[in-house]
Amino acid sequence: MDLSTIEKAIDTKVYHIHSDMKVPYHEHAAQDEVFYCIKGEGIGIVEGKEVELTVGSVLVAPAGSMHTLKTDGELYVTALLIPVNRIICHCKQVTYGDIRMAMVNGARTLEEIKEITGAGTGCGNCIDDIKKILGLACGCKMITMEAVADAVKDGANTIDKVGKVTGACTDCGKCKSLVQSVINDER
Numbered sequence: 001m002d003l004s005t006i007e008k009a010i011d012t013k014v015y016h017i018h019s020d021m022k023v024p025y026h027e028h029a030a031q032d033e034v035f036y037c038i039k040g041e042g043i044g045i046v047e048g049k050e051v052e053l054t055v056g057s058v059l060v061a062p063a064g065s066m067h068t069l070k071t072d073g074e075l076y077v078t079a080l081l082i083p084v085n086r087i088i089c090h091c092k093q094v095t096y097g098d099i100r101m102a103m104v105n106g107a108r109t110l111e112e113i114k115e116i117t118g119a120g121t122g123c124g125n126c127i128d129d130i131k132k133i134l135g136l137a138c139g140c141k142m143i144t145m146e147a148v149a150d151a152v153k154d155g156a157n158t159i160d161k162v163g164k165v166t167g168a169c170t171d172c173g174k175c176k177s178l179v180q181s182v183i184n185d186e187r
Helices: 003-009 096-104 110-117 127-135 147-154 159-166 176-186
Strands: 010-018 031-040 042-046 047-051 058-061 067-072 074-083 086-090 135-137
Touching: 003 176, 010 067, 031 042, 042 058, 042 176, 058 067, 086 110, 086 127, 096 110, 096 127, 110 127, 127 176, 135 147, 135 176, 147 159, 147 176, 159 176
Parallel strands: none
Antiparallel strands: 010 074, 031 058, 031 074, 042 047, 042 067
């Protein structure tokens, strides 16, 4: 990936979190998220570890890490979402993107992922990570593949309809091709 492609892929957002707001515990499987506190104070939680956020402080949530923000008052943060393609299977050098692409192309089981990508066929330490990836359609909203499949079986035959029913594809949109694949499977 060249520098201009990376620059275009970086997503910047500003969030205003207040005391009665609950930010769901979530992950970005293929993006590191860097928070910079610009006003107020609060707590950032990454993989269960709490970090105090005050003006000027930074919190990093690496790709694949569960994280959230909370405050008793008000918290303003700038968030940078930076694309990464982390390696899931070190034995075979299989990335998260490789596994998701196999899923977009119809792989739905661990055995299919093993056959298509080779992931999980070495030492096996990545099997739990592969199962987690297989089970999740949308990491931003924590929507399972099962929930998407159920919505499609119940008649949600477009990405927008699946999004309205489940919430998938309504944040960053990176799961749209996978959701479309599930819709196509049902046709």
